[in-house]
Amino acid sequence: MAKGEITINEMMCQGCGFCVQYCPSNCVAFVGEKMSARGYLVPTLAKPEDCTGCAICGWMCPHMAIEVYKFQQEPVKK
Amino acid sequence: MGERIWANGNQAVGWGAVSAGCLHFFGYPITPQNEVTEWFASELPKRGGSFCQGESEWSVAAMLFGCSGAGVRAITSTSGPGWGLMQEVLSGFAAAEVPGVIVNIQRGGPGQGTTLHAQTDYLSATRGGHGGYKSIVLAPNSVQEICDFVQLAFYLSEKYRVLGIVLADAIIGQMAEPLEIKTRDFGPLPEKTWATTTMQGKRPLRQIMPGWVIKPYVTGMAEFQKKYEKMQSEVKYEAIQVDDAELVLVAFGYPSRVCMDVVEMAREEGLKVGLLRPLTLWPFPAEVLHKKASQKGVKFLVVEDNLGQMIDDVNLAVLGKAPVHHLGVTARHLPTGSGMILPARVLEEVKKLI
Amino acid sequence: MNKEKVYSLPKYRIAYPGLLCPGCGHGIMANLMAIVLEEMDLGEKTVHVGGMGCTGYVTFTLKVDSTSVTHGTGPAIATGIKRGLNGKPFVFTYQGDGDAIAIGAGALVNAAARGEKITVIMANNANYGTTGGQMAPTTLIGQKTTTTPLGRDPELHGYPQRAAELIAQIEGTCYSARGSTHNPANVTKTKKMLKAAFQKQLDGEGFSFLEVLTACPTDWKKTPAESQKWIEEVMMPVYPLGEFKNISRKK
Numbered sequence A: 001m002a003k004g005e006i007t008i009n010e011m012m013c014q015g016c017g018f019c020v021q022y023c024p025s026n027c028v029a030f031v032g033e034k035m036s037a038r039g040y041l042v043p044t045l046a047k048p049e050d051c052t053g054c055a056i057c058g059w060m061c062p063h064m065a066i067e068v069y070k071f072q073q074e075p076v077k078k
Numbered sequence B: 001m002g003e004r005i006w007a008n009g010n011q012a013v014g015w016g017a018v019s020a021g022c023l024h025f026f027g028y029p030i031t032p033q034n035e036v037t038e039w040f041a042s043e044l045p046k047r048g049g050s051f052c053q054g055e056s057e058w059s060v061a062a063m064l065f066g067c068s069g070a071g072v073r074a075i076t077s078t079s080g081p082g083w084g085l086m087q088e089v090l091s092g093f094a095a096a097e098v099p100g101v102i103v104n105i106q107r108g109g110p111g112q113g114t115t116l117h118a119q120t121d122y123l124s125a126t127r128g129g130h131g132g133y134k135s136i137v138l139a140p141n142s143v144q145e146i147c148d149f150v151q152l153a154f155y156l157s158e159k160y161r162v163l164g165i166v167l168a169d170a171i172i173g174q175m176a177e178p179l180e181i182k183t184r185d186f187g188p189l190p191e192k193t194w195a196t197t198t199m200q201g202k203r204p205l206r207q208i209m210p211g212w213v214i215k216p217y218v219t220g221m222a223e224f225q226k227k228y229e230k231m232q233s234e235v236k237y238e239a240i241q242v243d244d245a246e247l248v249l250v251a252f253g254y255p256s257r258v259c260m261d262v263v264e265m266a267r268e269e270g271l272k273v274g275l276l277r278p279l280t281l282w283p284f285p286a287e288v289l290h291k292k293a294s295q296k297g298v299k300f301l302v303v304e305d306n307l308g309q310m311i312d313d314v315n316l317a318v319l320g321k322a323p324v325h326h327l328g329v330t331a332r333h334l335p336t337g338s339g340m341i342l343p344a345r346v347l348e349e350v351k352k353l354i
Numbered sequence C: 001m002n003k004e005k006v007y008s009l010p011k012y013r014i015a016y017p018g019l020l021c022p023g024c025g026h027g028i029m030a031n032l033m034a035i036v037l038e039e040m041d042l043g044e045k046t047v048h049v050g051g052m053g054c055t056g057y058v059t060f061t062l063k064v065d066s067t068s069v070t071h072g073t074g075p076a077i078a079t080g081i082k083r084g085l086n087g088k089p090f091v092f093t094y095q096g097d098g099d100a101i102a103i104g105a106g107a108l109v110n111a112a113a114r115g116e117k118i119t120v121i122m123a124n125n126a127n128y129g130t131t132g133g134q135m136a137p138t139t140l141i142g143q144k145t146t147t148t149p150l151g152r153d154p155e156l157h158g159y160p161q162r163a164a165e166l167i168a169q170i171e172g173t174c175y176s177a178r179g180s181t182h183n184p185a186n187v188t189k190t191k192k193m194l195k196a197a198f199q200k201q202l203d204g205e206g207f208s209f210l211e212v213l214t215a216c217p218t219d220w221k222k223t224p225a226e227s228q229k230w231i232e233e234v235m236m237p238v239y240p241l242g243e244f245k246n247i248s249r250k251k
Helices: A018-022 A056-060 B009-019 B034-043 B057-069 B080-096 B122-127 B143-160 B170-174 B217-234 B254-268 B286-293 B310-318 B343-353 C025-039 C054-060 C074-084 C097-103 C105-113 C163-168 C184-202 C224-238
Strands: A004-008 A066-071 B003-008 B024-027 B050-053 B075-078 B100-106 B136-138 B163-169 B176-181 B237-240 B247-250 B273-278 B280-282 B299-303 B324-327 C003-007 C046-050 C065-067 C090-096 C119-124 C173-180 C207-213 C242-246
Touching: A004 C003, A018 A056, A018 C224, A056 A066, A056 C025, A056 C184, B003 B009, B009 B034, B009 B075, B009 B100, B009 B143, B009 B170, B009 B176, B024 B034, B024 B057, B024 C074, B034 B050, B034 B170, B050 C074, B057 B075, B057 B080, B057 B100, B057 C065, B057 C074, B057 C105, B075 B080, B080 B100, B080 B122, B080 B163, B100 B143, B100 B170, B122 B163, B122 B280, B122 B310, B136 B143, B143 B163, B143 B170, B143 B176, B143 B217, B163 B170, B247 B254, B247 B343, B254 B273, B254 B299, B254 B343, B273 B286, B286 B310, B299 B310, B299 B343, B310 B324, B324 B343, C025 C054, C025 C090, C025 C119, C025 C184, C025 C207, C046 C054, C046 C074, C054 C090, C074 C090, C074 C105, C074 C119, C090 C097, C090 C184, C097 C105, C097 C119, C097 C163, C105 C119, C105 C163, C105 C207, C119 C184, C163 C173, C163 C207, C163 C242, C173 C184, C173 C224, C184 C207, C184 C242, C207 C224
Parallel strands: B024 B050, B024 B075, B075 B100, B100 B163, B136 B163, B247 B273, B247 B299, B299 B324, C046 C065, C046 C090, C090 C119, C119 C207, C173 C207
Antiparallel strands: A004 A066, A066 C003, B003 B176, B136 B280, B237 B273, C173 C242
């Protein structure tokens, strides 16, 4: 069950792959030859169910391309 | 009437700076302006200012850039070799339109030259370092004028966002004369809306960049051209008995003091000699020279302690309408660094020409 | 399900696209500097001094007052700002290796000697990146650059310069350290060093210095991933990480 999700801004992304390389849950990947309008190969959140919203991809991205969200968990009903 | 003291030209730099509300000096030792640095070292801490002896003239020019760019008046002073070292940064001032006042107490050049007076930086001061920019260049010839022109340099430098260069020489710097310390008011100045004073949550960021990164190159250069045209209205000169003169001496700095004597001596002998003394070397008083050159039979003698620098601007002003002659460093009374161009020698040349 | 944004463009960054090469270490440092300025509540009180080169592009993307004039003058400009505004603003530089320890060595060493209350950050990517990859003081022995096409040879080109150790020797320095940006764990350690360096200025202790190893994939002719590996395997043995000086004269 996904705890978080990310968005990758294709107009900022330059395809360096740090988000892919450093995601502790390995949920970001280059899928096929998906390319942005700027001509860079851009990754996607390939396994969204494994995203924890840790934001490592966000601050390791040199190109300000990533936003990270955490899902607010439902409180446990007693 | 301000306080009257006895001071030398170098000390007058300091008095002029503090009269203009300048409390920050960044400098480096170099003869013949060490009294300037030493004056600031002892006087600024008393006034709550800061004195910094930097590690090179290149660095102190950058310190001046930081301080002026933060909207705070600051000054530096140097001579030939140090002046050369500053040029890269001064070009940056011009590109970034950051004001700044630099005093050059000239010594013999090129290279290490002499540690004594000369006028070998005229072209360098008026043409600038790399990039072809223009600066206000003022040429005092007395202790009082140094004090007043330093203040004028701050005013014009901030009015137009250009460098304000005060070009003196070792004789003017080291001679002692009475000085009236008075703050001169030259008029209102625009607010420094470009200064990096920190945002404080009150305004958007300000970036000062010394190059064409935000504004396109040609747009920026066109704006500079307009600015330089506006600056022509700041021309200042002193004309002594020029109206009926058949021979006009043109001089600045210590040779202009010499030429004042020559005018008196020549007139006593019935020779119609006058002196046109530019106070602003840039903008140069070309118009008044051109007008005088149009009078029939007029001749010009440019007296300057170098191999011929201001004569270029006199020739550009005169445009061939009258003969322009030169008396330069080779006319000094001694072959050493301490030789001077003296009144008798100038009068001798006047008599040959008139 | 509601979602909460936990990371986006830092408050003190401006999203100009395409100013850096893919995988550029400066981009990571820019994030870090912006985040630390926000966490330490310094953004509104800062005047930043940029370097000349790709570090200048970083300056563009920082949303604080900033200035620069010529290659190498950063610590001198910072001196002028700090003294001119009577010590009130927070002043820090971000310079490249050539900027800081080649042409600017005089300015850097003397600002440290004077104990100026500023912080200098030097990005070490073992070459002059902006101009196409020439040898820098930090180029490694054997490393091929455009001006050492056969590899750096100590006989011809001298030895690599370790800035953090050099600056630590100077009495006016109160903090000197070296960090790296080659993986998240090291970026986290570098963030602590950055905060320590900034705190020294806030405490009025004196001159603080941080050298950071940053990738330059384009001029190293490596992929971003290979570049990060090169930092760890080849640069770090020559440029060890850690704090070389951390003293307090006031406490």
